[in-house]
Amino acid sequence: MGLPVEVAEIVGETREWEGRRWFPPGSQLAVCLSGGKERLADLTDGELLEVAAAARRQTSWAQARELAAIAELAGRRADGASEDDPRVLSAHESVTDEVAAALAVTGNAAATLVHLAERLADELPGTRQALEAGRIDLAKARVICDVTENLFGDVVGRLEAVALEKASGQTSGQLRRRVTRMARRLAPDAVEERKRDAVRGRRLEVWENPSGTANLALCDLPPEEVHAIYNKLSAAARGLKADGDPRPLGVLRVDLAKRLLGGAEFPDSVRALLAEAVEEPPEPQPADDVAVPALAAMVERRLAEVRARVSLDALPAAVRQTARRIHDDLAERRDAVCRGGEEAHGRPGYRPSTALRREIEARHATCVFPSCNRPSRRCDLDHTIPWRPGSTCRCNLAPLCRRHHRLKQSPGWTLHQIWPGLLVWTTPAGAWYIVRPDRT
Ligand SMILES: [Zn+2]
Ligand SMILES: [Zn+2]
Known part of the structure; x- marks a missing residue:
């Protein structure tokens, strides 16, 4: 057993998983993950989640090595390839079968791996590095590979950069939607052509x-x-x-x-x-609020300060209180910015108007739990602070699916809407997630 936290602070013992949040994958992390000093049963909830996240980073690192080895082999076979001979497999088909046999995967799976390996080696160096550093997992690398497929060089580079900006905090589905939207803007014709191609294969x-x-x-x-x-x-x-x-x-x-x-x-x-005629989905609207990025950064900074200051036992409660305090401190400014909108701040009644519902759905295309993909049109508009004393207003409504509506009410979880569309979740382990409007 480790020492009680207060004693540990006095004698200066640091806990094995303390501050490992961004410890990079590689041989040293492999040693840490192999057990050693502390058994899992001795770790706090927060530390267990750190171990899980670290193991995932390590997996990404190993997958980057797998793909790099495949790319190296494919490159050698391509270099050694002779003239096209219709009687034999192409060098590419041949190396695909070598990979399939060695990894015991189907030919299709091997072809996908070889393709991904080659694209990461040649055209997507940033994605390769992010995978190797554990900032993204294989699913996200695949998304970036898919969305940039058949696009021109400079567009590929710009899309990759945009994708990697937020990829670590997004699920692969969220990443796909965001990068696809960007691809449509940067290369509308190519994206349209790719879609027509896919539809031909329906x-x-x-x-x-x-x-x-x-x-x-x-x-x-x-x-x-x-x-x-x-x-x-x-x-x-x-x-x-x-x-x-x-x-x-x-x-x-x-x-x-x-x-x-x-x-x-x-x-x-x-x-x-x-x-019956089908209702058209609303046009997404740009977020009108420049304060959101600054406020999100402020929340991140204040909660990180709390994490650095308090003991592990006290962390969940301290994070909860701080999120609450930030929310309360912003009350007056929030009311003021909200009165500037088209609908009065705090409209009477429990049910939002159709216009307000559409505004909220455009602000968040999905349920506002960080990893949830449930479209907001199929969610309930939740009053972040329950109606009465909470109001029916853009500053107090957000789409939540049934499941995450229940999660919000579960012990240890809190949700604050600190600014219209900017939400902060806190978890039982003392972690937090900041959810911004889609467009900021
Ligand atoms: Zn309001
Ligand atoms: Zn949800």
Whole structure:
């Protein structure tokens, strides 16, 4: 057992996982991860999360080595390749099979690996370094590789730089959306062409699940068509539910889709619902608030100071209190900036107006839990401070899915909206996550 924290401070013993947040991966981290001084059972909650994060960085580092080795081999085979001979495999196909056999993966998986390895070696040096340093994981490296595929050199470089700016704090899905948006801006024609190509390859896929069920998917359709289908099914499912159908919405959607594809006849009421016009999604609006980046930096700095100052036992409570204090200190300025909007600050009633709902949904395209991908249109608009005393206003509303709505109310978790659209989560382990409006 280690010493109690207060004693440890006095005698100057440092804990093995203290301050390892950005300890780089490599041989030294491998030693730390192999056990040693402290067993996992002796670590605090916060330290356990540090160990998990460190192991993940180490994995990224190992994957960077795997890809570098593959790229080196592929390069050698390409150099030694003779003239095209239709009777034998190309050097590229051949090295793919060498990799497939050595790693015991399918030919498709090997081809994907070789391609990723080559792109990281040639065109995406920043991504390669970020993976090797554990700042991103393999899934995010793949996203950057995918989104920059078939684009021109300078666009690839700019997209990569933009992607890496925020990649460590984003999930691969969030990263994909952000970089895709940027790619559309920088190279609209190339992105459109790539999409047309993908749509030409549209298909129906079937695969089986471990539970003994199977999935059926319509793949590579234009997204607007997919959303239109989904929204129609949702409208019809909600209609059935309103008429007293006990099945959950998700089940109703798939049952309706199954009957439609099976050619079943529907009652007129359902047909009418299915034919209903689909509402256009709102145009995302630019965040109008220049204060957000500065405030986010201030929160980060103040919470980091707290972490440096207090003992591990006291950390969760100290982080919670500080987040709360920052929120309270900003109350007057927040009210003032909020009165400048089109809707009055603190509109009467519990339900937001349609305009306000759209503004909030445009501000955050997904649930505001850091890793959640649930589209905000399918979330509830949560009153960050419960209604009464909290108000129905842009400074107190944010999309939360059901799950994260429950998480917010769970012991040890807090959520503060310190500025309209700028939210701070604190966790039971004393970590924090700052969530900004999408456009800042
Ligand atoms: Zn307000
Ligand atoms: Zn969520």
